Amino acid sequence: MKRIFGIAVAALLALAGPAAAQGVIGVGTMSQGTLSYTTGSVIAQMMNERLALQARVQPNSGESTLLPLLNSGELDFAIANALEAAEAYEGLGMFAGRRLENLRVAAVLYPLRVALFARAADGISTVAELRERRVTSGFSAMGSVDTLLKAALAAGGVTLDDVRPAPTPSVAAGADQFVDGRADAFFFAVGAAKVSEVDATTPVRILAIEDSPEALARVRDIFPEGYIATAPAAPGMTGVAQPTPVLAFDNLLLTRADAPAETVRAVVEGLAAHREALIAGFPLFRGLDPDALVKQGLRVPFHDALGAR
Known part of the structure; x- marks a missing residue:
């Protein structure tokens, strides 16, 4: 991660200004009580308390609702696993005939x-x-x-x-x-x-x-x-x-291809910088590797701001 971004935490907080100016950042998840909801809630809390961003969790009934909302721009980030994301991006499974080509990966969260x-x-x-x-x-x-x-x-x-x-x-x-x-x-x-x-x-x-x-x-x-x-x-x-x-x-943090680059960078660097706070909120974040938030082998491309395809 240091090699990929090379951005100090102080600089990230400065970048948060323009992102916050866009209004509340929507973090989409599955319904309350799910692993997805808990994961998104902890990330949104980190964004609010540590990155000076305004974020709000928006629970949905399932990936068939959640991912189209992200693709269309009604959400800024979303939690989904690698298979759900790949099928949505490629138009397979429940997404047959309706590819969500605007989806991008922001970070690999945990296995x-x-x-x-x-x-x-x-x-x-x-x-x-x-x-x-x-x-x-x-x-x-x-x-x-x-x-x-x-x-x-x-x-x-x-x-x-x-x-x-x-x-x-x-x-x-x-x-x-x-x-x-x-x-x-x-x-x-x-x-x-x-x-x-x-x-x-x-x-x-x-x-x-x-x-x-x-x-x-x-x-x-x-x-x-x-x-x-x-x-x-x-x-x-x-x-x-x-x-x-x-x-x-992998469980993933997804975003959109047109999401502001400074916001995506700030959030991804925040995941790396505040791993212990994430673990305190949800133990599965012990599986988060700050040096492997971007990885090869996913069918959904990473956001351009992360320097990976």
Whole structure:
């Protein structure tokens, strides 16, 4: 980050003047109570308290509403993951036929980890062992989640044809199907409260994927922004008895191609300069790397102000 920008924090505060003069900066998120909302709220607080910008969180019902608002200029920034952003930018999935070409990445925030979970009593520990077992899938109300599932299965060396799909509208509904005995494994975010809720009645075990170049290649064939990361055995990581390789991808701060360059620079440098304040507001910001806020390999281009394409 220092090499990319080379701007002192004092200079950034000076740059905030013109940005603030444009009025309140809208930071779009998913609905209250979501990871997206908490992430955006902490960033908006940082902008208000540390950068002398006027920012306000604007929650929305989902990415199909949120990202078009950013694209059209009704929002200035938004929180979305790398898959949601890529599908919107390229006109895929729920955005088929309506590319949002004005979207740009402002910063990579932190990794998101997802995995398949099985009953601890079943004695399986890897995704490869899910052949012929019932696995939650479809996720008709959640757009891109099925792509993530297919990538996670591929990393374990299996496909949907190798398992018995258990159709479900959402990851939460799928977890309930697992508890009810209608599925042998369910797909969810690692460390999520819902996994702990399931574990309270039906003890679970996270299923490892293969951590190899070959597995990564299979992931990238389905999900170019996906990668393999370790889920640590730590408080709050329900079902993780030992460090376990799982599917990961990035949560992003998005902006618009026409967003003022000085505002984008100020916010991105603020993320790097005030990382500890962000962590105090939301622990997942421990995954924020000040030297990797801009990275290669995303389908959505970075804002021109950041010197990356």
